[in-house]
Structure formats: C-alpha cells, structure tokens
Amino acid sequence: MTRCDPIDNDPPGRSSRFDAASPDLRAGNVSDGRALGKRRCGCVAGGILRRVRRGKEPPVNAKPDTRPAAAVLLAEGFEEIEAVTVVDVLRRAEVETVIVGVTGERVVGAHAIEIRADCRLEEIGARRFDAVVFPGGMPGAARLRDDDRVRSLLVEQHDRGGIVAAICAAPMALAAAGLLEGRRATCYPTFRDRLGSARYADEPVVEDGAVVTSRGPATALAFALALVARLRGPEVRDELARRMLVD
Template structure:
C-alpha cells in the first residue's frame, strides 16, 4: 500500500491539512500524521489536530511521499526543523515524491527540492528565489514535486496527489464521491 507522511506543525492551515489527509485516505492511501513535538497541534485558526505519532517516531518508517500543509506560522516551523529539511532531501535523492501547499512551498525551496523546478505557492512565498520558475497555477507538478497555491486549491491539490499515487481512475472515484460540480 502507498504510504504518505503529513507532518503537522503548530500554526498549520487546518483546511489544507485535513483536506489532504481526508482525500488521500478516501483514495485508499495510508496516511501517517506526525507532530513536530508530542501532543496536540493547534492549527492557525485554533482547530486542534491530534497527530498519529511524533515526527521522531514517523521518521523510523519509509514513505512514498511527504506532503507539507501550509499556513503560518506552521510553514515556518517546518522550515526551521532540520529533520524535515533532511527528510525532504532524502526523499528527493531517492526519487520519491515531495509535495507542499501554500506557504509550505518555501520549505521545499529551503531543502533545495525546487532547484530547477516549476512551482507555485501562496503569493509571495517563492518570489525572488533563483532557480525556481514560479507559476500562478492552482497545482503544479514538475517531476516528483507537487505544489499548490493555498486553502482554496486544497481539494484540487489533494486530488492531484491521489491521481499521482494511485492513478486517474481512483481520482475519478474519489472525486465522484465528493459530488463536486
């Protein structure tokens, strides 16, 4: 079974985190949520999220993809965590998928994952970076790297992740169950 890690940091964007987790699980993908520290994660709008495990425990396993929810200051907490940066670099070096939405695209940039890539983010978070071609598209995939703009694109992003990991037919089935227009 395909396995995805979703790290959760205090101040993450809950709409993005929950949408990603929910839709991947609807797609039959094993999702492990990991808090940067033990205990409840308080998201950017005060919603409390309970991670499955701590990041320290999660790092003992292997994943097909790591997906970073955005939000502030959650994305900054991810960027400042050396374990996250090292994990992203290892994933990229192993030819595995890395993904981020909203402000968390800056974490991929910090890890060097966006070098020579086309990517998108919440407006302003990738501006001025050399080596990154910034797009305003809702979702951008460049090889094994997927990025998205923000809370309003979370569903499109999560569906793109489902399709990337399990195929277009599974994405169609997941999307049909959502009764999207």
C-alpha cells in the same frame, strides 16, 4: 508498535481496498461508508479520522498492507483546511495516511484548531513513505522550513525518488532544502519571492517530476486529488472526484 506503524483494521477475509469497479461504487453506496473504501470507524482522538483498533492484532498469516503510504507533517500554526482536506481525501482513496506532529503530539493550527497527531516526527525512524506532504499556514510553514529534521527527511525523500508535496506557504521549505532549483512551482502569492530559483507558475497545482506544489486553501482539494492520482492512479482519482461531486 508505534502509531506510525501501518494500521490494518480489516477483519480476516474482508478487504476495504478501493476498487473503482466494485459493485458498491456502481450502486452508489456512499452514505454508509461501503464505497470508496471508507473505513468503518474513525475518531478525532488519535488523529483526524484515525482508524480505531478492534482490540485484536491481525493473524500471523495476514497479508502485509500494500497500500501506498503518505506522511502529512504538521507544525504549530499549520493551515487547518489544507491539512484536513489532504488527510480526508487520501484516506478516502485508501492511501495509508499518517499525521506526523513536528512540534509535538498535539498540534494547534493557525486558527486555534487542535489536532492530535498519529505520532511525533522522532517516532518515524527509518520508515519510508511514498509521499511526504506539507500543509501551509503561518507560522507552521516557517517551522517546517527551519527544522533540520524536516529538511533531512525532505532531502532523503527526494533523493530516493519519493513524492514531495507542499501547499500555500510550505513550498518555501522545499526551496530551503534546495528541491525547487530550476523547477516549476507555485505557492501562496505573497510567498513567491521565497521560492529561490524556482520558476513560479500562477496555477492551482503544479507538478514537476516528483515535486507537487499548490497555492493555498482554495486549491487544497485539487492538490489532494492530484496526490491521489499520483498514489492510486487517475482512474481512482476520477471516480473519487465524481463521488465527491467535484466538477
């Protein structure tokens, strides 16, 4: 089992799936981690808030993990705010979120913050994700754009109808793969001329079919919540936003 395989840390007989109608949520139990399906243990080593194994494999008759899954791809020079915000919000919403290192297992961001990925890109194999997400930042976004493996993953994800999402400078990687032709899209303003034939929209988050784009660090939270709505539904998104005090 690689670190890109699904992880389920719930002990037998207990589930931590997000339930917008759960008693914990209604009672407002946020600080102790019982609300919003927050995992009970996390650490930086092995990925941001990566869930720590209890040392036991799930029982043979355990139900398969049916949560939606997202891959967040990091290349050297990524924008840390965008990456951490997306991973944090998706995991709060009980989306299985895998941090994938494109340039190695340890990836250093544009502002010298190092993150240890859950796995490297080559370890994904044939695994499929409901969403593939690209944080921006430079030169990270350019490295995503120029990597043939990333481009192949993008095209495959798009062709089977999966969600493809990018923020800040990273939408140029989608454009380079031909995924923005004729679509509405947004990005960091100084990169708008790199969107090819996309129809640029000056909006925080733009959704066109299965393609989701956003402008930059200040819109990272709105971007992440838009992905929650896609993967878990608007009710989960709204409840999560309320608990996070999002206006």
